[in-house]
Amino acid sequence: MIDVLASGLIIGAALAAVIGCGLNSQWLGSAVAAAVGLVWLGGQRRPVGWVVDLGFMALVGLAGWGVWAGVAAGWMLTTTGAALAAWDLAHFSHRLAQVEQVENEVTMAQAHRQRLLLAVGLGWLVGGAALLIRFELSFGWLAGLGLLLLIGLSRLLGPGRP
Amino acid sequence: MNHRLLLLALLIFGLVLAALASRTGGLLALAIPLLLYLGAARLSRPDRIHLTASRNLSATFVSAAEPVTVKLTLTNQGEALAEVRLQELLPASLTVVAGQTARLAPLPPGGSLELDYSVRGERGLYRFPAVRVSLNDCFGLFRRAEVVAAPGEFQVWPHVTRLRRVDIRPRQTRVYSGIIPTRPGGPGVEFFGVREYQPGDPRRWLNSRASARHPQTLFVNEFEQERVADVGLILDAREQSDARSPQGDLFEYAVRAAAALAEVFLNSGNRVGLFIYGRSQDWTYPGYGKVQRMRLLHALARAEQGGGHVFEKLEHLPTRLFPARSQLVLVSPLLLTDAEMLVKLRARGYRLLVVSPNPVAFEAGGLAESPAVRLASRLAHLERNLLLAQLRQADIQLVDWAVDTPFEEAAQAALSRMRR
Numbered sequence: 001m002i003d004v005l006a007s008g009l010i011i012g013a014a015l016a017a018v019i020g021c022g023l024n025s026q027w028l029g030s031a032v033a034a035a036v037g038l039v040w041l042g043g044q045r046r047p048v049g050w051v052v053d054l055g056f057m058a059l060v061g062l063a064g065w066g067v068w069a070g071v072a073a074g075w076m077l078t079t080t081g082a083a084l085a086a087w088d089l090a091h092f093s094h095r096l097a098q099v100e101q102v103e104n105e106v107t108m109a110q111a112h113r114q115r116l117l118l119a120v121g122l123g124w125l126v127g128g129a130a131l132l133i134r135f136e137l138s139f140g141w142l143a144g145l146g147l148l149l150l151i152g153l154s155r156l157l158g159p160g161r162p
Numbered sequence: 163m164n165h166r167l168l169l170l171a172l173l174i175f176g177l178v179l180a181a182l183a184s185r186t187g188g189l190l191a192l193a194i195p196l197l198l199y200l201g202a203a204r205l206s207r208p209d210r211i212h213l214t215a216s217r218n219l220s221a222t223f224v225s226a227a228e229p230v231t232v233k234l235t236l237t238n239q240g241e242a243l244a245e246v247r248l249q250e251l252l253p254a255s256l257t258v259v260a261g262q263t264a265r266l267a268p269l270p271p272g273g274s275l276e277l278d279y280s281v282r283g284e285r286g287l288y289r290f291p292a293v294r295v296s297l298n299d300c301f302g303l304f305r306r307a308e309v310v311a312a313p314g315e316f317q318v319w320p321h322v323t324r325l326r327r328v329d330i331r332p333r334q335t336r337v338y339s340g341i342i343p344t345r346p347g348g349p350g351v352e353f354f355g356v357r358e359y360q361p362g363d364p365r366r367w368l369n370s371r372a373s374a375r376h377p378q379t380l381f382v383n384e385f386e387q388e389r390v391a392d393v394g395l396i397l398d399a400r401e402q403s404d405a406r407s408p409q410g411d412l413f414e415y416a417v418r419a420a421a422a423l424a425e426v427f428l429n430s431g432n433r434v435g436l437f438i439y440g441r442s443q444d445w446t447y448p449g450y451g452k453v454q455r456m457r458l459l460h461a462l463a464r465a466e467q468g469g470g471h472v473f474e475k476l477e478h479l480p481t482r483l484f485p486a487r488s489q490l491v492l493v494s495p496l497l498l499t500d501a502e503m504l505v506k507l508r509a510r511g512y513r514l515l516v517v518s519p520n521p522v523a524f525e526a527g528g529l530a531e532s533p534a535v536r537l538a539s540r541l542a543h544l545e546r547n548l549l550l551a552q553l554r555q556a557d558i559q560l561v562d563w564a565v566d567t568p569f570e571e572a573a574q575a576a577l578s579r580m581r582r
Contacts (some may be wrong), residue, residue: 053165056169057169057173060173060192060196063192064177064189067192068180068184068186068188076188076192077192080192080195080196081195084196088199088301091166095245095247095302096266098266099247099265100263100264101262101266102265102266103267103275108268116301119195119198119199119202120199122198123197123198123199124195126194126198127192127195130187130191130194131188131191134187142182146178146182149178150175150178153171153178
């Protein structure tokens with residue numbers, strides 16, 4: 001079930017990028033998105049490894065390039081959200097497979113899917129809302145906000161270190 | 163840092179920096195789902211952990227090849243944990259025969275997680291110090307590993323071969339009656355001699371034939387008195403004297419032989435002590451009966467080899483531990499340098515029985531057949547035969563045991579022929 005869902009999300013992420021780039025006549029972007037999607041789908045059957053991480057990184061990178069190149073950001077946001085969910089599910093499935101016995105596997109998987117849907121769905125909505133907001137910032141504000149964001153990110157990641 | 167967390171952080175930093183550099187708001191929007199995902203993981207990260215573990219073993223002492231069931235319970239006395247992976251830290255030489263040694267589950271406050279499995283092992287002392295617990299946030303980004311104490315141990319005793327009887331004749335026996343014939347005549351079973359009647363002698367001892375030849379005197383039969391003795395078992399645990407081959411370790415055979423001998427001597431009512439010479443000086447004080455059997459099996463279960471230079475030779479054998487002129491039984495593959503000390507022990511009045519698992523035959527059995535191996539094996543055999551001849555010359559009883567023969571067969575063949 002998890003693997004089927006992950007495969008569906010990979011297809012969704014790649015398809016959103018292909019359509020988005022295609023609508024903007026970025027054929028190279030469409031081709032790259034399709035190729036990444038196919039490689040990632042192929043790697044799904046094998047134990048989790050570099051293919052999953054590379055696929056995720058490539059699709060998010062492609063989405064970033066697409067936004068910079070002028071592709072409609074909504075498609076790219078969908079690509080990012082779907083790729084993130086597929087990446088998470090692949091690793092979750094791997095964690096389950098590593099252990100001989102999983103207690104209440106169905107309930108656990110269901111709870112995980114719900115949490116993931118909430119986080120990614122909320123991210124997609126907030127990201128979508130952010131695309132609609134447009135305001136100009138001076139260089140000072142931009143630098144200050146950027147610094148604040150980087151410090152915040154560092155603090156968020158900090159406790160994860162051993 | 164977890165590689166997934168690193169990858170996610172790189173993507174977020176990359177998108178944010180690209181957004182700031184290119185002043186493109188869309189790039190910043192792309193980072194938002196990733197940021198929210200990271201934030202959700204961070205919020206569910208386990209911070210205050212209070213886990214306790216308890217272990218229950220079905221047996222503390224088992225004989226070889228008998229399985230032991232382990233029940234391990236991990237209880238969460240802290241906050242709710244999204245993903246808990248419980249992994250047993252098994253001693254290396256144990257084999258899991260049933261059940262699982264790892265489990266993954268969410269653990270609510272007050273909830274518990276159980277592992278139930280059976281293991282089997284070779285002779286030895288097995289200690290379970292702790293259990294490994296890996297804790298994840300809901301998305302597996304912030305991982306935390308804990309080792310929770312859950313002590314427990316069990317021993318696997320060596321296989322004890324039943325021997326029918328081992329005849330020993332120490333010069334000194336104890337006062338209690340047993341089955342070892344002694345030099346002074348008295349009550350017993352085996353005929354010893356005839357002496358003049360003394361008041362108090364039982365009438366059934368009267369030797370009518372001898373008394374008839376001497377009309378003025380009465381003669382009585384004397385029998386060999388049968389007593390119990392002090393037996394000092396010495397197990398050679400020196401690495402220098404051991405041999406290894408694909409069949410295993412010769413020391414294991416020596417331990418089994420020592421267990422069989424301890425059993426037979428204790429069953430005959432003797433007082434048996436055990437000294438393990440090698441890693442350290444491990445001494446089990448002499449005693450009788452079933453309790454002593456347990457003590458000796460405990461000592462043999464945890465017996466380990468040592469390779470220190472101090473115990474390289476038998477010179478440091480503390481002979482004061484063994485009563486003078488008692489019976490010593492050495493179980494050892496023997497080194498060439500051991501002959502001197504063994505002859506000295508014999509000269510001091512100890513009766514000495516040496517059970518020697520044959521290291522040459524054992525090691526040669528594990529080597530591929532070739533002229534060089536044949537020649538080397540022949541030379542080693544000659545050397546060993548010379549050593550054994552030296553010991554026999556010093557009136558030391560020997561059992562040269564080729565371990566492919568069962569010990570009971572080898573012991574019975576050698577010890578039943580022993581001089582009485």
